[in-house]
Amino acid sequence: MSQYSPSEVADKTGFSLDTLRYYERIGLLGDIARTVGGRRTYSDDDLGWLGILQCLRDTGMPIADMLRFAELCRAGEDNVPARVSLLESHDASVEEKIAHLRAQQQRIRGKIDWYKSTLSASEHAAAEEVLT
Amino acid sequence: MSQYSPSEVADKTGFSLDTLRYYERIGLLGDIARTVGGRRTYSDDDLGWLGILQCLRDTGMPIADMLRFAELCRAGEDNVPARVSLLESHDASVEEKIAHLRAQQQRIRGKIDWYKSTLSASEHAAAEEVLT
DNA sequence: CCTTGACCTGGAGCGCACTCCAGGTGGGAC
DNA sequence: GTCCCACCTGGAGTGCGCTCCAGGTCAAGG
Numbered sequence: 001m002s003q004y005s006p007s008e009v010a011d012k013t014g015f016s017l018d019t020l021r022y023y024e025r026i027g028l029l030g031d032i033a034r035t036v037g038g039r040r041t042y043s044d045d046d047l048g049w050l051g052i053l054q055c056l057r058d059t060g061m062p063i064a065d066m067l068r069f070a071e072l073c074r075a076g077e078d079n080v081p082a083r084v085s086l087l088e089s090h091d092a093s094v095e096e097k098i099a100h101l102r103a104q105q106q107r108i109r110g111k112i113d114w115y116k117s118t119l120s121a122s123e124h125a126a127a128e129e130v131l132t
Numbered sequence: 133m134s135q136y137s138p139s140e141v142a143d144k145t146g147f148s149l150d151t152l153r154y155y156e157r158i159g160l161l162g163d164i165a166r167t168v169g170g171r172r173t174y175s176d177d178d179l180g181w182l183g184i185l186q187c188l189r190d191t192g193m194p195i196a197d198m199l200r201f202a203e204l205c206r207a208g209e210d211n212v213p214a215r216v217s218l219l220e221s222h223d224a225s226v227e228e229k230i231a232h233l234r235a236q237q238q239r240i241r242g243k244i245d246w247y248k249s250t251l252s253a254s255e256h257a258a259a260e261e262v263l264t
Numbered sequence: 265c266c267t268t269g270a271c272c273t274g275g276a277g278c279g280c281a282c283t284c285c286a287g288g289t290g291g292g293a294c
Numbered sequence: 295g296t297c298c299c300a301c302c303t304g305g306a307g308t309g310c311g312c313t314c315c316a317g318g319t320c321a322a323g324g
Contacts, residue, residue: 005300005301006300006301007300016283017300017301018282018283018284019282021303022281022282022283037289037290037291037301037302038301039290039301040301051239052243055236055239055240058232058233058236059233059236059237062280063280063281064280080251083247084244084251087240087244090240091237091241091244094236094237094240098230098237101229101230104191104226105191105226105227105230108191108223108226111187111219112220112223115212115215115216116216119213119216122209137270137271138270138271139270148313149270150312150313151312151313154313168320169319169321170319170320171271171272171321172271172272195310195311196310
């Protein structure tokens with residue numbers, strides 16, 4: 001049960017100080033403990049939660065949805081099924097996103113190959129030109 | 133070699149009319165043909181190019197980079213190697229993006245499983261409660 | 265000829281997710 | 295005591311990628 005200063009958390013998580021404050025302000029991060037002087041001190045739990053947020057954000061979940069998830073988490077243990085279904089539907093959307101990315105990537109690779117074939121064709125033509 | 137009205141193109145590509153005009157304005161789409169009356173008529177080539185743009189956009193390429201690619205394409209055949217290297221580096225970034233997405237997805241699935249295990253544990257507890 | 269709906273232009277506005285700023289406070293080192 | 299730096303607050307600003315709007319034009323159908 002360690003405690004962490006804002007800048008330590010920024011270093012560990014990659015979130016900027018401003019983003020940490022922003023998330024707290026909008027309610028993604030509820031009630032971070034403070035020192036007597038008013039400075040934030042983050043707990044291990046806070047870091048864990050930030051990890052989840054990072055995960056959701058990096059997989060493209062909009063902040064509004066993260067907020068709903070945060071509210072479910074704060075609301076108590078009896079809505080665990082709701083949390084699960086939210087995560088499961090997000091998981092499915094991530095799956096879709098990956099599939100779409102793969103499909104588009106194939107098209108890009110096709111384009112690359114096509115360019116390369118025109119390149120070697122023109123090389124060939126150039127070689128022939130040298131010969132004649 | 134067909135021609136297409138703006139709304140046909142919007143239907144076919146999924147880009148909105150505004151987005152088509154916007155892309156033209158910023159130079160992603162150069163000099164679309166016009167009717168005598170001033171209306172745009174898109175060619176099959178234009179549609180092909182829009183397909184490439186869609187591909188690049190959907191894989192997360194920022195507009196500034198698409199613009200550089202567009203300029204390379206307009207500039208002539210002798211920079212095909214530059215286009216290829218641009219696409220190849222983008223392809224690599226897509227690969228990275230997918231890998232990151234997969235990794236985060238695994239973490240989400242882990243969380244789901246963890247929730248489910250707490251659920252079945254509490255079910256178990258409830259069942260015991262009924263028995264006692 | 266008149267209506268209607270798709271289209272035109274330049275420019276303003278929007279939503280998202282931060283990011284920056286000014287002006288002020290806390291607290292450890294010297 | 296004084297420096298200095300990390301931190302605080304509320305609020306304004308930013309960058310991206312569109313999206314909307316007002317006011318006008320074109321052309322096919324009735």
